[in-house]
Structures are given as structure tokens and as C-alpha cells.
Amino acid sequence: NAGVTQTPKFRILKIGQSMTLQCAQDMNHNYMYWYRQDPGMGLKLIYYSVGAGITDKGEVPNGYNVSRSTTEDFPLRLELAAPSQTSVYFCASRSGDNADTIYFGEGSWLTVV
Amino acid sequence: AQSVTQPDIHITVSEGASLELRCNYSYGATPYLFWYVQSPGQGLQLLLKYFSGDTLVQGIKGFEAEFKRSQSSFNLRKPSVHWSDAAEYFCAVISNFGNEKLTFGTGTRLTIIP
Numbered sequence: 001n002a003g004v005t006q007t008p009k010f011r012i013l014k015i016g017q018s019m020t021l022q023c024a025q026d027m028n029h030n031y032m033y034w035y036r037q038d039p040g041m042g043l044k045l046i047y048y049s050v051g052a053g054i055t056d057k058g059e060v061p062n063g064y065n066v067s068r069s070t071t072e073d074f075p076l077r078l079e080l081a082a083p084s085q086t087s088v089y090f091c092a093s094r095s096g097d098n099a100d101t102i103y104f105g106e107g108s109w110l111t112v113v
Numbered sequence: 114a115q116s117v118t119q120p121d122i123h124i125t126v127s128e129g130a131s132l133e134l135r136c137n138y139s140y141g142a143t144p145y146l147f148w149y150v151q152s153p154g155q156g157l158q159l160l161l162k163y164f165s166g167d168t169l170v171q172g173i174k175g176f177e178a179e180f181k182r183s184q185s186s187f188n189l190r191k192p193s194v195h196w197s198d199a200a201e202y203f204c205a206v207i208s209n210f211g212n213e214k215l216t217f218g219t220g221t222r223l224t225i226i227p
Binding site for chain 1: 119147156157159162203213214215216217218219220222
């Protein structure tokens with residue numbers, strides 16, 4: 001049981017490049033989330049999903065896309081990287097049952113230059 | 114829309130003194146409430162959570178929080194802080210009906226002085 005796994009941990013992108021941040025969980029959780037955390041700031045919700053095939057926008061979805069084709073995976077896509085997307089990205093998952101616990105990945109540090 | 118407010122951006126406390134970090138939420142029904150701690154360059158660690166029942170919740174590292182429905186608050190407390198408690202603290206909320214967004218407050222940075 002690996003929990004929530006994010007890859008890559010570190011990445012430097014050039015402006016205009018695209019990339020996908022991977023997030024996988026092996027706990028059969030329905031709910032998955034993507035956040036970004038800018039230096040000295042809190043976590044802002046980018047997108048979330050309540051189950052396979054269902055995604056919804058959070059507070060700051062512009063410039064990102066997600067998909068949820070399986071329960072396990074919730075990749076975050078940056079199509080045209082901009083310096084404003086320099087941030088730390090966290091993926092999280094939870095079961096949604098009464099004994100709910102939220103599991104976080106270790107974070108992905110992304111720099112756009 | 115649900116929201117979480119942490120009114121204190123930065124708090125400084127002497128080692129051994131008591132601590133209270135404030136958190137207010139905005140949501141009609143009873144939400145699920147969480148407190149997380151984040152050390153510099155690290156991920157988030159769950160301190161405690163409230164779903165229902167006893168409104169005083171005990172967590173790890175000697176922390177506790179009290180849910181007060183009348184004040185829409187979920188303040189975090191510790192009787193005596195240690196230098197290792199210096200970190201960023203985040204309050205978070207999930208609505209337990211319909212919208213399943215997990216929303217975080219902007220955080221409170223805690224500094225401990227000798």
C-alpha cells in the first residue's frame with residue numbers, strides 16, 4: 001500500500017512547454033484533488049474528482065486540465081506553461097466514508113522559466 | 114460557497130506558553146473539519162479532525178481543537194508549545210452534503226521564541 005504517489009518530484013519547464021503531473025493512489029479512493037501552493041501561501045484547489053469519469057473545477061483551474069479515466073489515477077495537465085504556474089503541487093485522495101482520512105502526496109516542485 | 118478563514122497570518126509564542134490558532138468556516142450544515150501542519154519544504158501532516166460527536170477533539174503532538182457551531186469556529190490549541198512546533202498550520206473543511214470540495218484556509222505561520 002503506497003498511498004498517494006506523485007511524479008515527478010521536481011521539474012523545470014520552459015514557457016510554453018506542456019507537461020503532465022501524475023498522481024496515483026492504491027487505496028480505491030473515490031475522491032481525488034489537485035492543489036497548488038505558492039511560496040508562503042495556503043493551498044488552492046485546482047481540480048477535484050468524486051469518482052472515475054467525473055471531474056470538476058476548483059478555485060484556480062485556468063491553465064490546467066485533468067482526467068479521471070480510472071479510480072487510481074488523476075493526472076494534471078499543463079498545456080502552455082507560464083511563469084505564474086511556478087508552484088508546489090499536491091495531490092490528495094480520500095475514501096469519502098465515515099472514517100474519512102485524507103492522504104496527501106509528497107508534492108511536485110514545478111518551476112517555469 | 115464554503116470557505117475557511119484563518120485570521121492570523123503569523124503568530125509568535127514563547128516556548129512553554131499556550132497557543133490558540135483561530136479558524137472560522139462558512140457553511141450551512143455541519144462540515145468535516147481538519148487541522149494540518151506543514152514544516153518548511155515538507156508535505157502536510159494531519160493533526161486532528163472533526164466529523165461529529167464530542168466537540169473537543171484530541172490530536173497528535175498534544176494538540177486539541179474545539180468545534181463551536183454557534184461561532185462557526187474550530188480553533189486549535191496547545192497548552193505548552195515546544196520549539197519543534199514552529200511550522201505553518203492549515204485549517205481545512207469538507208462539506209458533508211453535495212459539494213465534496215476540500216477547502217483550505219490561507220494558513221497561520223507559528224514562530225516559537227526561547
